[in-house]
Amino acid sequence: MVLAVSGGPDSTALMHAAAAFGRGRLHVATVDHDLRPGSADEAARVATAAGALGLSHATLLWEGAKPATGIAAAARAARYRLLADYARAVGADLVLTGHTADDQAETVLLRLLAGSGAAGLAGMSPVRDLAPGLRLGRPFLRLPKSALVAYCEDRGIAYESDPSNADDRFARARLRRAMPLLAHEGLTPERLCRLAARCRRDEIALAGLAHDALTRASRPDRSGIVLDGGVIAALPEAVALRVIGRALAGRGGSVRLDRLERLVCEALLPALRKGAPMRRTLAGHLVAVTERGDVAVTLAPPRRPAGRPCAVGLAAAPPDLLGKGEAAAYIVPACQD
Secondary structure, eight states, X not given: OEEEOOSSHHHHHHHHHHHTTOGGGOEEEEEEOOOSTTHHHHHHHHHHHHHXXXXXXXXXXXXXXXXXXXXXHHHHHHHHHHHHHHHHHHTOSEEEOOOXXXXXHXXXXXXXXXTOOHHHHTOSOSEEEEETTEEEEOTTTTSOHHHHHHHHHHTTOOOOOOGXXXXXXXXXXXXXXXXXXXXXXXXXXXXXHHHHHHHHHHXXXXXXXXXXXXXXXXXXXXXXXXXXXXXXXXXXXXXXXXXXXXXXXXXXXXXXXHHHHHHIIIIIHHHHHHTOOEEEEETTEXXXXXXXXXXXXXXXXXXXXXXXXXXXXXXXXXXXXXXXSOOOEXXXXXXXX
16 A cells, blocks of 8 residues: 655645554655755655654655646646556555545535536545556545644644645635635535535446446447447437547547537537437547438548648539539639648
8 A cells, every 4th residue: 555645734644544554564655746945855754754653655756847837737647647656666556645625625616617517526536546456545535634634733743834735826725715715605615525425426327327328329330439329319418428428538539528518419419319410520539420310439530731721713513513414613622732
């Protein structure tokens, strides 16, 4: 088992609580994102604290150039990649983090602001797959941060304070500062966590229905995915969204919910139910209603590269174009190579 310990009160409490259950099975890892001065010193202090508990420790450094934008998401992806690599190296099948109910509430608010649906508003899962044969667990997800701070302070356990938690350049920090005001209006972390649990419950049910529908609707095809149009047309919108989303994801597409909604709810389902043709591109794929009334998902044809403008001109129509054996002028695009 790998414990992801940054040195903050949450993960420090996790390390001390877990140490009581078996030191020989535990490995402590600290990810140093190398984003601010002092991060290496903090990792060294975690190593000292882990050693005092008889636990092995490794500092995992996020090396290389950092992106100019989207740093929080990039750091999160790097963190889980480094933890997964380390877990495989030590033969662990479980990684534990110290995420709390406060973290969950902030995540729900961030996803609400991003326009997420039920899957996003479900927040962080208590347990999920991190990599093949490796799971990620969050045992403190129902506990408030204050409980873990109290755990450390009551026992005289030192912990770090990350200055980025109060850095208003980050949306999570700004939301954290607004939480007391939201709680005063009744939007407490407890209620946000309850919303996440309800959304997760609904999402599990909808995902199961979508899996079954995709299995029923799928038809083998060498050029892509073909789905039985009758099956798709009969689905509720919430299930159809997930079926088409899975079909696109299975072919490497990454889809924003609002764009998927426009495709499925405003174009695909109406076309299927009316028996009308439809062709739309999304996430590099072409989604079309075939002549048989099925749904085909294939790679979209490449867009014409820049520098090859098309000019509209006149040409002579082939004699059989009009079915009368006569020539006629018709408009054609002429592309310059």
